[in-house]
Structures are given as structure tokens and as C-alpha cells.
Amino acid sequence: MVRVCNANPTCSLKKSFVSESLYKDGDVIIGGLFPVHVQSPVPDPAFTQQQHGSNCQGIDLRSYRWLRAMIFTVDEINRDPVLLPNVTLGYLVADTCLAESTTLSAALALVTGQETTVFSTECNGAPMVPVIIGDARSSASVVVADTLGVFDIPMVSYFASCACLSDKHRFHTFLRTVPSDAFQAKAMARLLHLLDWNWVGVVAGDDEYGKSGSHLLLKELEGSGVCVDYVEVIPKSHSQSRIKQIMERIQSSTASVVVTFAIGPDLEVIFKEMVVQNVTNRQWIATEAWSTTVQYSDPESIPLLAGTIGFALRRAEIKGLGAFLTQLNPVKQSNEPFVKDVWEEIFRCSLAHDRQPSFKRPKCTGSESVEKHGRIYTDVSQLRVTYNVYKAVYAIAYALHNMIACLPGRGPFENGQCPDATQVKPRQLLHYLNAVNFTTPVGELVYFENNGEPSASYDIMNWYVNKSGEVNFVQVGQYDAAKGPGQELNINIEKVIWGGGWGNQVPVSVCSVSCLPGTRKVVQKRKPICCFDCIPCAAGEISNMSDSTECMRCPEKFWSNTEKTKCIPKVVEFLSLQDTMGIVLTVLSVTGATLTTTVLATFFHHRDTPLVRAYNSELSFLLLMSLTLCFLCALVFIGRPAAWNCMLRHTLFGVSFVTCIGCILSKTVVVLVAFRATRPGSHLMQYFGPIQQRAAIFICTLVQVVICLLWLLLDPPQPTESAGELGARLILQCTVGSVVGFVFVLGYIGMLAVVCFLLAFFARKLPDNFNEAKFITFSMFIFCAVWAAFVPAYISSPGKYTVAVEIFAILASSYGLLICIFTPKCYIILLKPEKNTKKTMMAR
Secondary structure (H helix, E strand, O other): EEEEEOOOOOOOEEEOOOOOOEEEEEEEEEEEEEEEEEEEEOOOOOOOOOOOOOOOOEEOHHHHHHHHHHHHHHHHHHHHHOOOOOOOEEEEEEEOOOOHHHHHHHHHEEEHOOOOOOOOOOOOOOOOOOEEEEOHHHHHHHHHHHHHHHHOEEEEEEOOOHHHHOOOOOOOEEEOOOOOOOHHHHHHHHHHHHHHOOEEEEEEEEHHHHHHHHHHHHHHHHHHHHHHEEEEOOOOOOOOOHHHHHHHHHOOOOOEEEEEEEEHHHHHHHHHHHHHHHHOEEEEEEEOOOOOOOOOOOOOHHHHHHOOOOEEEOOOOOOHHHHHHOOOOOOOOOOOOOOOHHHHHHHHOEEEEOOOOOOOOOOEEEOHHHHHOHHHHHHOOOOOOHHHHHHHHHHHHHHHHHHHHOOOOOEEEHHHHHOOOOOOOHHHHHHHHHOEEEEEOOEEEEOOOOOOOOOOOOOOOEEEOOOOOEEEEEEEEEEEEHOOOOEEEEEHHHHHHHHHHHHHHOOOOOOOOOOOOOOEEEEOOOOOOOOEEEEEOOOOOEEOOOOOOOEEEOOOEEEEEEOOEEEEEEEOOOOOOOOOOHHHHHHHHHHHHHHHHHHHHHHOOEEEEEEEHOOHHHHHHHHHHHHHHHHHHHHHOOOOHHHHHHHHHHHHHHHHHHHHHHHHHHEEEEEEHHHHHOOOOOOHHHHHHHHHHHHHHHHHHHHHHOOOOOOOHHHOEEEEEEEEEHOOEEEEEEEOOOHHHHHHHHHHHEEEEHHHHHHHHHOOOOOHHHHHHHHHHHHHHHHHHHHHHHHHHHHHOOOOOHHHHHHHHHHHHHHHHHHHHHHHHHHHHHHHHOOOOOOHOOOO
């Protein structure tokens, strides 16, 4: 090591090492790690030669502001007469070059007193530091905390937010003033759920910050109804082909919301490719790593990032910091590292004395105004990470203050011992750091919880981009974990300008459009649960809310409406007098009964005429009365089914029709016997007189009455309810009860009708005007045809139409009998009375 002392009171300890550092002497030296440069030198893979000089490239103005904020805070504390009286703080800060290897090397150099390039006012060498502020990156902090934890050297990070660092068994010396990403992942999941974004993409960095953050987010989204279409990892090599593939995947996805968990330098290449592929229809969600800075966005990409929603650390205003930052001067601070690089980055120029400029830039003199053109470096409008640096320095200062103020015998260590304030030991300082509780000059209460972390609070920021391309970061909400579940997130949606060209309208980012009430969701095959088809509910089922996964079946007497959104009472269906069909059948029934009664009255009025007497007036009267009952029994079938009318329907129908057909059968037999009785020696008529005819009709009717009684006693017809077509109707009808009884009733009527038809058919050609066999033949043919067609029609007719078919068969057969048998007689009685004579009746 060579010590070089110049004429001016500065000193440099020369040794080849990649990191540069700043040093100020004091009673206690605080270490600091800041990624002032963002590109570390590429090491020799063969390790055959030693690297010379600092080859770190790419100055980061934001990180340099953090470094200067630490220096400012140390100076502010040294001026405070109350905090750390008679103790002067010093600092030793090093550049980490945004790489794990250089960060670890710098950290080891700080704690071992072997820092190699030190800017100082005295040539005293580099001291060992008992505590380090840093690092900014989570992955580098993991490496350093793992190493320094062995020696119980505390670290207070201002930006390493990886949740992995919350493991106090592994990182027991690690503290931080930035909330864990576990809270940020919770906040993001809550935001996505609140805005109904259930189909998103995730872009993460290939480091601890990106991997841990994206993993936490995916874990939070499990079971929340939010699905992830893709997770793309940005490689540290920034391979152009891979970056192109990532952007193509983002553009081809139907997810319009992109959640990022990556540091700025990684996202910078993504934003550049976004401009190349002109990806304009995406809503970006930023983490605290880049939510309040445009440092990593080109002027071309900023319009595409308009409307970005981001989570930012708590903002504060640090009095005097802005003026302190503007004191930067490459002439007055010519030997101080970083100043030249920072100056050239701020003004995009090359200093005149630079013999080997790296870029073709205009020359600058060093007298330019930093206050007017300081860009990101002097921007104190969004002091968030900078404020965390400020809090970290104050936390160490208060820990040292409490160490010095320890009273002998009341110390926190064995036997009440106090620490040796003249020789600060890292382990003792760590104890006091964990216990600090103070209020910053800004007014915030600062303390570390059991895991060495602060309480989580984020500002929700929105990117407002004006026509000139300038970005204004507007706070539109806040997330405060202390408020408890359900209350921690607060966002003013009306204040947000959304990205992707949505303007004031909240973007839609779903895999499938929401299913309306009346449908249910069916997950698409081999797709996440957010991708589904909407299937209408089945008949009799409903869903009364959007995105239902199941349809509910309606209660027994209810059915779904047309939209399948609610259950309504089933339509009760039976043949009633309110139905058009019921009215028509009732009119036909009453009309038939009226006509029959009229015919009966006509026959009774002309009962003494030859025509009425010739056609057996007694049987005619009985036939007409039974036929009237046949017409009227149809009325019993119309109306709401009840126990009494169900039993009355078929019994009244069966008995009245048997009586009617019994009369016709007697008439037919009398005609046949009458002609045979005209032969010499025939005595048949004595067996078929009026008494025998009445007895035959009575016996025929009695058989039907017995059948009906047995039917009613053993298994009578009962009213029942059944589902109609598709179940939407509740059909009230009468079951036949005993099918055997129903068959016997109809079969007995059919048997009598067939016998009557055959006898009348045989007698149809008998001479004499008394012969009505041909009219009976035709009427019975109609009767048999109607009831033969009735059976299949009855079986196949649904609901109330079953009853209508039966009524129609009753009326049709009754009208057939009335018209065919009595129309010719009424014609003669009413219109041709001159033929109603005995002479005419006796004529052949």
C-alpha cells in the first residue's frame, strides 16, 4: 500500500480495487454501501491477472443522491447539541457497482479497515466500522448479511425489501427502514382484487428481489380469484433475444395488466423493447423500486407508461437537503470520487480536462448550474428512499446516544453492565439498535419491530404525463398495514388516469367476461379458473348473481323464469272454465244436453203420434234421458280436480253410457225379434215385452254400477299433481287409480257397443218403416270409431289435453247417437207431419 500526500490536505490510500469510497473521520465511523455505478467490471475468469483501477460504469444519479443524503444527515447530527453531545460521527461510504461481488468486497473492506481508496482530509488510513448502512439491493444484502452476521456486525438497509431478509434466525443482524415485500405483495393482491383484474401478467427480475417478490405475489393471489397468465423473468445478461421474447409474450397476452417485481436497470431494457414493438395497451403496476422515478424510462417510453400505478415508500421533506445537494462542484471537489462522473451525467457533457472521453459529448467547464439542471440528483420532490437513508443514520445515532447514556449498574448486559462507549462493539450496538424508539426531525416515530422491520405503509402513485412528456407523480391512495384487514387499502379511483389508453375508465383485464345471472361458470379445459365459459342454467335451476359456479334448483312447486334468475311458482294447469278450450267444451256439452232435452220434450209432446209410438216411446224417453246425462257428465271433467269429482267423472260417464247403449241394444233386439215374430207359429215377442226390456236395461246398467263400486272401493281415482312439459307447469289431474277398474268400465261399454253394432248391422236391410236398424248401425259405427281413436289420443295427450280428449270423445259419441238416431224422426215430426200417420208407418 502506498500513501500519497499532496500539497492540498487530501490523502489517497492507493491499492488496486474496483470500489471507490468517501471517508470522514469521527469518534464513531458509520459505513455505507451505495450503488453509485450500475455496471461492475467483468472479472478475469482465469484469475491470471490483477485488475487495475475502478472500471465500474454507468452512474446512477438517484443512488448518488442517497449517498449525499447520508453525508448530509451525519453533518446534521453533528450539529445537534442534544443528540450525541461530545461525540462526532464520521462515515466511510463505498460504491457497490450494483453487483454482489463488489458489494461483498466493499463491505469486507469497511469492517476490516482495509478500504483501499479513501478520500480524506488526513492521511490516517481507513478505520474499521461497527455498523453498515446498506445495501440497496436485496440480493447483495443477503450475501453481505450472511457474511457479516457471523461477526454480529449490524446492517441497516434503506432499500432491500426482500421478504427473505425477515428470517431472523439467518439474518439476526439485519435491520431495515423499508417495509418487507411481503406487505407490498399483499397490497398488490388487494389492489388487483379491488379493481376486478383477475387476469394479469408478472415480470420479475432474476435476483432475490424479483424472485421473492413474484413468489409472494403468486402466493397471495392463490384463492383470491386472480389468475396469472404468465411469469417472465428478466435475465441479468439482458440478452436481446430473450428481452424480445418477453415483450412478445406480453403483447400476445390477453391480460392488459402487467405487474412488475424488478429493479430499474432490469426494467429499462424492457421499456426500450416496448418502444420498438409499440406496446401501447398495457396497464403497468410498479413496485417501490421505480414507481416514483423516470430515470429508467426513455422519453420515447414515457408516453407508453402513462397511467402507471405504483406503490411508493412514505414520502418526506428533509429541510436543507436540496441546498446541500446543489453544492456539488467538480472544481472545488476535484479529488473527490464520483463528482466528475456525476457532473458529466447531469449535464450530458465531458469535462474539459478529460483526455479520454467515453462518449462523444460536448465539453463542459464545471461552472454550470446544478440547481437549475440537476435533474434526478437535485429532485427532492419525491424523497422516499432518500428518507429511508435519513432514518437509518438517525437510528444508529440514537442507538449510540442510548449506549453513551447508559448508567452503570443499570445496563442491559450481564450484572447490569454498560457498554464501553469509547470502543463501540458491533454486538452491543446491535442490541441498542433493536431497541431504538425515536421521532425524526420530520416528525415520524421510528422503531423496529421484533423482526427488525418498520411498520408497512405505502403511497399509491399514479403517473400523469402531460403533452410535453413530463411526468407528475400524483398520490391517489395509500396502503397502511396497521389499519387491519379490509381497511388497509384506500384508493380514489376517480382521481386515477389509467394506462393503456383507458383514460378515466378502469381497464378491463379478465380472461373471460363475467357470467351474468342465469348462467354458471365452467372452467375451460387446461386453463386457469379465471378462464371459463358461461353455461345457461338448466330448466328448473337459477343463479341470481354474477359469476355463479353452481345453479340452485328451485323448490318443488317452483320453476325458473325465462332468464333463469329467480324461481317463480309453477303454472297450475287443469282444464278450467277460464280456458278457451274449457269454454268451448262446456258450450258443446250444454248445447248437446239442451238439444237432447228439446228432442225429449218434442217426443213427449207427440207421444201419441204413430211415429213415436212405433219407435217404442218408453225406450226413446229413457234413451234421451240417459243421453242427456252423457252430455252433462262432460261438465264434471271441467274444473279443478278434487276427490269427489275424480270419483264421479268416470262412474257417471260409465253408468250413463251403459244405460244409453242398453236402450239402443234393446231397440235393436226388439227390431230383430219383431220381424221374426211375424212368422207363423213364432212366440218370441212374449219374451221381449216392455218388462223384459226394462229388466235387460237394468241388468246391463247394474253390471256397470257393480264394476264402478268395486273400483271406487278398492282403488278409486284421486287428484294428483305432476310436472308438465320440462317441469315448468304443475298439472292437476285425476289418476285412474286402478287401471283394471278403468279398463273394465271402458271395456264393458265397448263390448255392449260392438254387440249392438253387430245386431243392428244384421237388421239394417229388414223391410218396413219401423226398422231403425240402419240408423242405429251408423250411430254405433261412429260411436265405436270415436272410442277406438280415443285410446291412442288419450295416451299421447299431455296435461289438460288428456281430459279434453276424453270430453271430446264423450261429446262426439253422444252427438253421433243423438243426430243419427233422432234427426230423421224429428224431421218427420216437425217438418213432415203429414207422414206421421199410421198408414205411412205401415207402408213398405
